[in-house]
Amino acid sequence: xxxxxxxxxxxxxxxxxxxxxxxxxxxxxxxxxxxxxxxxxxxxxxxxxxxxxxxxxxxxxxxxxxxxxxxxxxxxxxxxxxxxxxxxxxxxxxxxxxxxxxxxxxxxxxxxxxxxxxxxxxxxxxxxxxxxxxxxxxxxxxxxxxxxxxxxxxxxxxxxxxxxxxxxxxxxxxxxxxxxxxxxxxxxxxxxxxxxxxxxxxxxxxxxxxxxxxxxxxxxxxxxxxxxxxxxxxxxxxxxxxxxxxxxxxxxxxxxxxxxxxxxxxxxxxxxxxxxxxxxxxxxxxxxxxxxxxxxxxxxxxxxxxxxxxxxxxxxxxxxxxxxxxxxxxxxxxxxxxxxxxxxxxxxxxxxxxxxxxxxxxxxxxxxxxxxxxxxxxxxxxxxxxxxxxxxxxxxxxxxxxxxx
Amino acid sequence: xxxxxxxxxxxxxxxxxxxxxxxxxxxxxxxxxxxxxxxxxxxxxxxxxxxxxxxxxxxxxxxxxxxxxxxxxxxxxxxxxxxxxxxxxxxxxxxxxxxxxxxxxxxxxxxxxxxxxxxxxxxxxxxxxxxxxxxxxxxxxxxxxxxxxxxxxxxxxxxxxxxxxxxxxxxxxxxxxxxxxxxxxxxxxxxxxxxxxxxxxxxxxxxxxxxxxxxxxxxxxxxxxxxxxxxxxxxxxxxxxxxxxxxxxxxxxxxxxxxxxxxxxxxxxxxxxxxxxxxxxxxxxxxxxxxxxxxxxxxxxxxxxxxxxxxxxxxxxxxxxxxxxxxxxxxxxxxxxxxxxxxxxxxxxxxxxxxxxxxxxxxxxxxxxxxxxxxxxxxxxxxxxxxxxxxxxxxxxxxxxxxxxxxxxxxx
Numbered sequence: 183x184x185x186x187x188x189x190x191x192x193x194x195x196x197x198x199x200x201x202x203x204x205x206x207x208x209x210x211x212x213x214x215x216x217x218x219x220x221x222x223x224x225x226x227x228x229x230x231x232x233x234x235x236x237x238x239x240x241x242x243x244x245x246x247x248x249x250x251x252x253x254x255x256x257x258x259x260x261x262x263x264x265x266x267x268x269x270x271x272x273x274x275x276x277x278x279x280x281x282x283x284x285x286x287x288x289x290x291x292x293x294x295x296x297x298x299x300x301x302x303x304x305x306x307x308x309x310x311x312x313x314x315x316x317x318x319x320x321x322x323x324x325x326x327x328x329x330x331x332x333x334x335x336x337x338x339x340x341x342x343x344x345x346x347x348x349x350x351x352x353x354x355x356x357x358x359x360x361x362x363x364x365x366x367x368x369x370x371x372x373x374x375x376x377x378x379x380x381x382x383x384x385x386x387x388x389x390x391x392x393x394x395x396x397x398x399x400x401x402x403x404x405x406x407x408x409x410x411x412x413x414x415x416x417x418x419x420x421x422x423x424x425x426x427x428x429x430x431x432x433x434x435x436x437x438x439x440x441x442x443x444x445x446x447x448x449x450x451x452x453x454x455x456x457x458x459x460x461x462x463x464x465x466x467x468x469x470x471x472x473x474x475x476x477x478x479x480x481x482x483x484x485x486x487x488x489x490x491x492x493x494x495x496x497x498x499x500x501x502x503x504x505x506x507x508x509x510x511x512x513x514x515x516x517x518x519x520x521x522x523x524x525x526x527x528x529x530x531x532x533x534x535x536x537x538x539x540x541x542x543x544x545x546x547x548x549x550x551x552x553x554x555x556x557x558x559x560x561x562x563x564x565x566x567x568x569x570x571x572x573x574x575x576x577x578x579x580x581x582x583x584x585x586x587x
Numbered sequence: 588x589x590x591x592x593x594x595x596x597x598x599x600x601x602x603x604x605x606x607x608x609x610x611x612x613x614x615x616x617x618x619x620x621x622x623x624x625x626x627x628x629x630x631x632x633x634x635x636x637x638x639x640x641x642x643x644x645x646x647x648x649x650x651x652x653x654x655x656x657x658x659x660x661x662x663x664x665x666x667x668x669x670x671x672x673x674x675x676x677x678x679x680x681x682x683x684x685x686x687x688x689x690x691x692x693x694x695x696x697x698x699x700x701x702x703x704x705x706x707x708x709x710x711x712x713x714x715x716x717x718x719x720x721x722x723x724x725x726x727x728x729x730x731x732x733x734x735x736x737x738x739x740x741x742x743x744x745x746x747x748x749x750x751x752x753x754x755x756x757x758x759x760x761x762x763x764x765x766x767x768x769x770x771x772x773x774x775x776x777x778x779x780x781x782x783x784x785x786x787x788x789x790x791x792x793x794x795x796x797x798x799x800x801x802x803x804x805x806x807x808x809x810x811x812x813x814x815x816x817x818x819x820x821x822x823x824x825x826x827x828x829x830x831x832x833x834x835x836x837x838x839x840x841x842x843x844x845x846x847x848x849x850x851x852x853x854x855x856x857x858x859x860x861x862x863x864x865x866x867x868x869x870x871x872x873x874x875x876x877x878x879x880x881x882x883x884x885x886x887x888x889x890x891x892x893x894x895x896x897x898x899x900x901x902x903x904x905x906x907x908x909x910x911x912x913x914x915x916x917x918x919x920x921x922x923x924x925x926x927x928x929x930x931x932x933x934x935x936x937x938x939x940x941x942x943x944x945x946x947x948x949x950x951x952x953x954x955x956x957x958x959x960x961x962x963x964x965x966x967x968x969x970x971x972x973x974x975x976x977x978x979x980x981x982x983x984x985x986x987x988x989x990x991x992x993x994x995x996x997x998x999x
Binding site: 331335340353358362367371378386397416426440502509516536541 | 652725733770798799803809814818912914917918921923949950951952954
């Protein structure tokens with residue numbers, strides 16, 4: 183018998199694009215929910231048509247970005263502008279516990295699939311809408327991706343070097359901070375429904391969860407009228423605290439020394455050269471005063487060694503340190519290997535590719551990614567026949583209608 | 588009013604690495620009790636502080652992560668402390684902790700022990716690298732986890748050091764993933780009656796925030812690199828951050844008919860103000876394929892756009908972009924966020940009274956708008972041990988005399 187998964191029996195329909203909604207469904211799927219991802223070939227998900235593609239060859243089923251967030255789902259390609267397409271969608275709504283959508287506000291309403299609409303079909307449905315700004319309000323019409331959302335949420339203004347303009351985290355960062363909250367909210371709503379029989383509507387703004395991830399500095403302005411500046415990698419209570427260049431091409435190791443004990447350990451690791459005994463580095467206060475000098479000295483030591491060596495020497499001595507990992511490093515990270523963070527799964531078109539496992543482990547109901555992301559429309563038949571219970575005739579007729587893509 | 592997690596109790600033993608988990612559960616209506624050592628949670632010593640005065644009851648970092656919680660003090664290093672904790676566990680649904688791996692076992696309060704008292708308990712451990720494996724005993728400062736997760740490598744200027752975000756993101760990723768995974772385990776317990784142990788790795792949590800970095804390697808043997816204020820689009824790089832009068836804006840130029848409409852109007856606007864170079868006048872964006880456009884094209888485009896945006900304010904440009912559908916957003920600072928009309932219209936900012944400080948402080952509010960069970964951010968973060976009486980006396984039934992004794996024994 184297969185091991186039980188914590189969300190066994192939970193049913194989810196997605197009409198999601200890009201990251202947040204799809205990632206929420208992906209994790210719920212990893213944990214045992216049956217997830218049906220509905221999409222259309224007429225307007226493919228942006229993530230299906232951008233790099234990286236397997237072996238660099240573009241193709242709608244070859245995109246890594248889409249696959250990452252859509253494993254453990256059944257895929258259906260359905261034309262919602264076709265009367266038979268919307269009929270199938272209604273049957274899926276009737277079947278499901280949770281409906282997740284991540285379109286620009288107003289889009290699902292055009293298909294009658296807003297909360298009012300789906301509630302009529304399934305009164306106790308739990309529906310989640312996630313978008314940049316939230317469903318209503320003066321900026322709800324804003325069209326943009328999480329990259330713009332991240333800038334608006336404040337991440338770029340704060341992330342950069344003290345002597346330059348904003349640089350920001352790499353991409354659509356507000357997308358990266360949102361699914362976690364939504365998984366918690368959807369599961370809590372499922373529990374609430376079990377207890378009370380009531381479904382509900384969850385209206386989520388990625389700008390808002392983004393703001394939570396910067397809360398202390400926003401509150402600093404609210405309470406103290408201080409606008410935080412860019413500080414590079416500096417941290418008030420630690421020195422050295424930074425990413426230091428190591429031997430090799432663009433190789434770096436971070437080191438964080440947070441108290442006197444760690445400073446002692448740090449000095450021993452680097453062989454206690456005379457400068458470590460100078461009074462200008464003897465206390466945290468002195469190290470903070472002379473941090474530019476300190477950083478240069480630390481880096482000159484680090485540059486003689488590989489990043490891996492620096493990490494291992496420091497950690498063995500009880501000092502927080504770690505290489506600045508490239509994508510390649512992530513795939514060979516020994517902790518990730520031990521945890522099986524990446525799991526190879528066979529994808530129907532591109533063969534075996536690695537998928538990230540969820541960032542948590544359950545002692546009694548272990549969850550792992552199990553099924554590769556679907557090709558466009560890969561499970562049309564499975565969904566119609568096994569999930570919706572269509573007869574052969576009905577399914578053939580549906581194909582002939584042209585509603586399936 | 589009803590809440591999602593009505594009558595669910597959480598014992599929150601975390602420090603700054605995990606406090607967000609309890610905040611999320613508390614915002615959904617759970618009764619979250621932070622169990623602090625008598626000297627106070629270490630997050631209380633994290634700045635910024637109200638009026639810049641460092642004090643355990645003035646930390647804005649603490650305030651942000653502990654709304655809706657109650658606080659008790661309890662010294663788990665003492666026998667009495669551990670016994671009281673076990674009493675609390677019997678009536679709780681979750682224990683969330685972020686000590687070093689196995690510290691709870693060493694205290695005699697590991698999952699096996701607690702599960703005997705309460706088999707339905709969900710116990711969640713948040714650690715830098717998970718509780719097992721070659722890094723399990725390693726220290727994980729935020730900057731270290733941001734590096735090891737792959738996030739830093741892609742943030743910053745190509746020739747300079749990789750950057751972190753100056754608020755500990757790995758802690759917040761871990762806390763929010765802990766809330767997600769704890770709820771999933773709790774669902775299973777609702778169905779089966781069986782609690783379990785949940786192990787959250789901060790490194791893994793943060794690595795979920797690295798976009799398609801992993802796939803760039805596994806699909807195309809490419810390491811994404813730092814791109815500064817530009818972004819790799821196809822074969823070339825396009826500037827995306829532009830200076831303006833009072834800060835910066837982020838702007839993406841795209842190809843195709845849908846994007847072209849707004850971009851055409853933008854070029855017209857530049858032209859009207861005499862700031863459009865000849866080559867750009869009448870440029871057909873609908874035919875532009877950004878994935879094959881040359882670096883020279885993007886360089887010339889950037890030059891033209893920079894001189895124009897520099898003459899406008901963030902608000903002027905954003906207002907225009909909303910009207911005309913241009914992929915532009917302001918690079919907000921904290922003031923912009925507090926004044927953001929959308930956040931105001933959704934009542935996102937919540938002012939909570941801190942009567943001890945004789946002031947009210949603005950906090951981020953509900954993380955989503957729920958139709959049946961609205962998220963209420965109603966209570967400011969607790970003072971140290973603020974609810975000792977309420978919980979020890981009122982709920983566990985300890986007498987005043989016993990409480991006085993425990994206080995003298997430095998248990999509470």
